[in-house]
Amino acid sequence: MKVDHLVEPDRVHRTVYTDQAIFDAEMERIFERAWVYCGHASQVKAPGDYHAVTIGRQPMLMVRQPDGSIQVLYNRCPHRGVQVVGNQSGNAGSALVCSYHAWSFHLDGRVRAIPLAQGYENTRMTRDNPDCSMKRAARVDSYRGFVFASLAAEGPSLPEFLGEAKVAFDDMCDRSPEGEVEVVPWCHRVIQQSNWKFFMENQLDALHPSVTHQSTGIAASRVERRLKAEGGTPPLYYHYLSAFASSFAQWDSVQTLNFPRGHGILKAYMGLRPQDADTKAYEALLERAYGKEKMEEYLSRSIHHVLVYPYLSVQSPLQQLRCLRPIAPDRTLSEIWHFRLKGAPEAIYRRSLWYFNLVNSPATMINADDLENWTRAQWGLQSNGLDWVSFHRWYGDDQEEDGVVASRHGTSEAVMRNQFRAWTGYMAQ
Numbered sequence: 001m002k003v004d005h006l007v008e009p010d011r012v013h014r015t016v017y018t019d020q021a022i023f024d025a026e027m028e029r030i031f032e033r034a035w036v037y038c039g040h041a042s043q044v045k046a047p048g049d050y051h052a053v054t055i056g057r058q059p060m061l062m063v064r065q066p067d068g069s070i071q072v073l074y075n076r077c078p079h080r081g082v083q084v085v086g087n088q089s090g091n092a093g094s095a096l097v098c099s100y101h102a103w104s105f106h107l108d109g110r111v112r113a114i115p116l117a118q119g120y121e122n123t124r125m126t127r128d129n130p131d132c133s134m135k136r137a138a139r140v141d142s143y144r145g146f147v148f149a150s151l152a153a154e155g156p157s158l159p160e161f162l163g164e165a166k167v168a169f170d171d172m173c174d175r176s177p178e179g180e181v182e183v184v185p186w187c188h189r190v191i192q193q194s195n196w197k198f199f200m201e202n203q204l205d206a207l208h209p210s211v212t213h214q215s216t217g218i219a220a221s222r223v224e225r226r227l228k229a230e231g232g233t234p235p236l237y238y239h240y241l242s243a244f245a246s247s248f249a250q251w252d253s254v255q256t257l258n259f260p261r262g263h264g265i266l267k268a269y270m271g272l273r274p275q276d277a278d279t280k281a282y283e284a285l286l287e288r289a290y291g292k293e294k295m296e297e298y299l300s301r302s303i304h305h306v307l308v309y310p311y312l313s314v315q316s317p318l319q320q321l322r323c324l325r326p327i328a329p330d331r332t333l334s335e336i337w338h339f340r341l342k343g344a345p346e347a348i349y350r351r352s353l354w355y356f357n358l359v360n361s362p363a364t365m366i367n368a369d370d371l372e373n374w375t376r377a378q379w380g381l382q383s384n385g386l387d388w389v390s391f392h393r394w395y396g397d398d399q400e401e402d403g404v405v406a407s408r409h410g411t412s413e414a415v416m417r418n419q420f421r422a423w424t425g426y427m428a429q
């Protein structure tokens with residue numbers, strides 16, 4: 001599909017957010033080719049455990065195998081097409097069995113038994129035909145326990161695809177004294193009534209928090225100040241909210257790094273090393289595991305968000321991960337997960353849980369503000385008001401070296417410009 005006329009270095013045409021044909025092409029050329037996050041290995045611990053996941057428009061199953069490996073299958077019966085598994089997750093036992101006519105499959109998708117098989121004799125659908133087996137994703141790989149699949153046989157390897165964005169998973173796991181995280185198996189799911197690209201742009205948009213989240217941030221700041229005035233120490237979770245109302249100058253001083261495949265990093269974080277007893281106990285465990293120098297390196301990484309384009313937002317210092325599953329040009333499902341640091345004290349996990357509930361959950365005052373902006377953006381772009389969406393902020397001011405665009409200003413729209421550069425590359429394939 002030709003999209004060159006829709007994307008210019010400093011602006012894009014509104015139809016990239018609204019047009020059904022463009023959305024269909026995105027699913028085919030981006031989501032059904034790139035490496036897409038399926039889930040964490042700890043979601044499927046035992047042989048037969050499965051987790052259903054959508055890749056582009058394809059219903060897939062991540063399944064733990066008897067030998068410990070993980071396979072990703074199309075959730076589609078080779079007989080008459082019924083989805084073999086109807087639940088989001090569970091354990092299939094030793095075989096996947098279709099509920100319609102009881103064809104059964106090994107956990108890696110190979111056909112195991114076809115009931116009343118004599119009825120297929122002398123037809124094409126005998127068990128030696130590979131079409132009798134459930135189809136597998138072309139490629140499956142994982143990085144530090146995070147499992148990805150690509151539906152394309154050709155293309156970059158997972159490490160090549162992730163590139164610099166690997167730090168999202170390194171930063172999360174390195175904060176565990178055991179070097180691993182474990183999924184907390186409760187996922188918030190939200191359907192935003194807007195295009196998936198609004199979410200990806202918003203994650204590294206440092207211009208919006210002081211406006212969009214002003215009321216929440218200011219209210220939390222007032223409580224923090226009052227608690228301090230009364231001689232107390234405000235709990236850290238007030239800081240999670242008050243940080244959103246940081247000044248423009250503070251947000252502008254934060255740098256974004258933007259990588260060739262559209263991935264990006266918003267640097268800096270909101271002071272996550274308080275010197276309370278819980279933090280000291282945690283740091284002692286890390287120091288024992290890695291030594292002081294490594295511990296300092298791991299706890300000092302300058303990260304707010306890492307984006308794996310086109311669908312993942314990871315806040316590694318607080319073990320948060322949000323994954324997009326686009327449904328239509330104006331509908332996007334986001335899965336909101338968080339993780340435990342293996343071997344870390346419970347108090348450190350509670351910080352992650354607070355952030356999960358206070359900032360990322362469907363009930364939070366933060367995410368709700370964003371959702372309203374994106375819905376109104378969708379409505380605005382569906383109108384005939386104007387044709388172009390502006391990404392001019394600090395255009396011409398970015399520094400680029402070896403394909404990596406570093407913004408000089410945190411509020412630069414370099415993020416969006418870079419994402420659309422990657423988008424155009426995918427769409428031209």
Ligand code: FES
Nearest residue numbers: 077079080098101
């Ligand atoms: Fe699955 Fe018939 S559709 S066994």
